[in-house]
Amino acid sequence: MSTGSAGSAGHDGLLLDGNSSGRPQDVLADARRAERLGLDRLVVSETAQDPFVQLARAADATERIELATGVAIAFARTPMSLAYAAWGVHQASGGRAVVGLGTQVKTHVTRRFDMPWDRPVARMREYVAALRAIWSSWQTGERLRFRGEFYTHTVMTPVFAPEPVPGGPPPILLAGVGPRMTAAAGAVADGFIGHPFTTVRYLTEKVLPGVRAARAEAEAAGEPWTGQRPFQTVGNLLAAVGRTESELAAARRAVRERIAFYASTPAYRPVLDLHGWGELSERLHPLSLRGRWAEMGELIDDRVLDAFAVSGSPEEVAAQARARYGGVVDRLSLHAPEGAGDPASAMAATAAIRG
Numbered sequence: 001m002s003t004g005s006a007g008s009a010g011h012d013g014l015l016l017d018g019n020s021s022g023r024p025q026d027v028l029a030d031a032r033r034a035e036r037l038g039l040d041r042l043v044v045s046e047t048a049q050d051p052f053v054q055l056a057r058a059a060d061a062t063e064r065i066e067l068a069t070g071v072a073i074a075f076a077r078t079p080m081s082l083a084y085a086a087w088g089v090h091q092a093s094g095g096r097a098v099v100g101l102g103t104q105v106k107t108h109v110t111r112r113f114d115m116p117w118d119r120p121v122a123r124m125r126e127y128v129a130a131l132r133a134i135w136s137s138w139q140t141g142e143r144l145r146f147r148g149e150f151y152t153h154t155v156m157t158p159v160f161a162p163e164p165v166p167g168g169p170p171p172i173l174l175a176g177v178g179p180r181m182t183a184a185a186g187a188v189a190d191g192f193i194g195h196p197f198t199t200v201r202y203l204t205e206k207v208l209p210g211v212r213a214a215r216a217e218a219e220a221a222g223e224p225w226t227g228q229r230p231f232q233t234v235g236n237l238l239a240a241v242g243r244t245e246s247e248l249a250a251a252r253r254a255v256r257e258r259i260a261f262y263a264s265t266p267a268y269r270p271v272l273d274l275h276g277w278g279e280l281s282e283r284l285h286p287l288s289l290r291g292r293w294a295e296m297g298e299l300i301d302d303r304v305l306d307a308f309a310v311s312g313s314p315e316e317v318a319a320q321a322r323a324r325y326g327g328v329v330d331r332l333s334l335h336a337p338e339g340a341g342d343p344a345s346a347m348a349a350t351a352a353i354r355g
Contacts, residue, residue: 013039013327014075014325014354015330018351019347020032020043023347027057029321031316033347034062039347041065044070048294050287055093057098060092062096068099072085075124083161087162090170091165101127120181123279124174124181126149128174129146130151132172133168138162149198172189173192173234177195186217190233192233195268206270208328233331236333237310237321238339239349240317241312241341251339251340254338255305255311257296257337263284263300280304318350332353
C-alpha cells in the first residue's frame with residue numbers, strides 16, 4: 001500500500017477525510033468542524049452545488065485542512081475552465097487544494113451538461129494531461145503547447161495567467177469503477193478514488209491490483225508526475241449513523257435508497273455480479289426510469305446493505321470502518337447520504353476511526 005501525504009495518520013496509517021454536502025448554509029461549519037476534529041481533508045462533492053465555489057469559501061474558514069473535490073465532473077467543463085476553478089481554490093487556501101475528478105455517466109454529461117461523450121477513458125487520460133500542461137505553464141511561465149485528440153490549449157497570454165502557488169499545482173485524483181478507468185487513475189493521476197458503490201471484496205480483487213500495476217508502469221517509464229508525491233488510494237464507505245433506534249432506522253432507509261440508486265446504473269453492475277447479485281440491477285433499472293426511489297430501496301436487503309455500508313452509533317460505525325478498510329487503502333471517507341443521520345455525527349464517526 002502506498003503511503004499518504006502529510007497528515008495525522010490514523011489506524012493502520014489511515015488518513016481521514018470529512019465529507020460536506022457543500023450546501024452554502026453548511027459548508028463553513030463543516031469545514032471548521034473537520035479541522036477542529038483533526039481530519040486531514042474536507043471533501044465536497046459535485047451534486048447541487050459547484051464544489052470549487054464552496055471550497056473557496058471553506059479556504060477562508062480554515063488554516064490547515066486540505067480542500068478536495070470528491071468528485072468534480074470533468075467532462076462538464078473544458079480542462080481550461082476546470083484549471084482556473086481549481087487554481088483559484090489552491091491560491092485562496094495557500095496551496096491546500098486537491099482535485100478529485102470523475103466522468104459521471106453518459107446521460108448526465110450529454111443531457112444535463114450538453115457536453116460531448118465519447119471514449120471516456122481516452123478522453124479522461126488526455127484531460128488530466130491537459131490540466132498538467134496548463135498548470136505547468138502558470139507555475140513556470142513556459143509557453144502553453146498542448147495538442148491532443150480531444151483538447152487543444154495553445155494560447156496563454158500573461159494577463160490571463162494566474163500567479164504561481166508555492167509548493168506547485170494541486171494533486172489530481174481520479175475516480176472509477178470499471179477496470180479501464182481505474183487503471184487510468186494509476187497511469188496518469190496522483191491517486192485513485194474508490195466509488196461509494198464498492199465493496200471491500202470488489203476493491204481488493206478487481207480494482208486495486210489494476211490501479212497499482214498501472215502506477216508501477218508509469219513509475220518505470222519515468223513519468224514526471226510520479227516523482228512529485230506518493231500515490232494515494234481513497235476508500236469511500238457509505239454510513240448510516242444514528243444514536244437512537246428511530247434515527248438509525250431512518251438512516252439505514254436512506255442508505256438503502258442510495259445503494260439502490262447506484263445499483264440501478266448498468267455501468268455499475270459488475271460490482272453486483274461479483275457477489276452474485278446481478279439480477280438486482282435488472283429489477284432496479286426499470287424502476288429508476290420511473291423515479292420509484294423509495295420502492296427501489298425496499299429491494300436492498302440486509303445482506304446487500306451490510307456489504308456496501310456500515311451502520312450504528314458513531315462509535316460503532318468507526319469500529320466497523322476501521323476493521324473493514326484498515327490496511328486496505330491510504331485514506332478513508334465516510335458518506336452519509338441526506339437523511340442517513342446528522343452530518344456532524346458522520347464526521348465525528350470519521351474522526352473516531354483513529355481509535
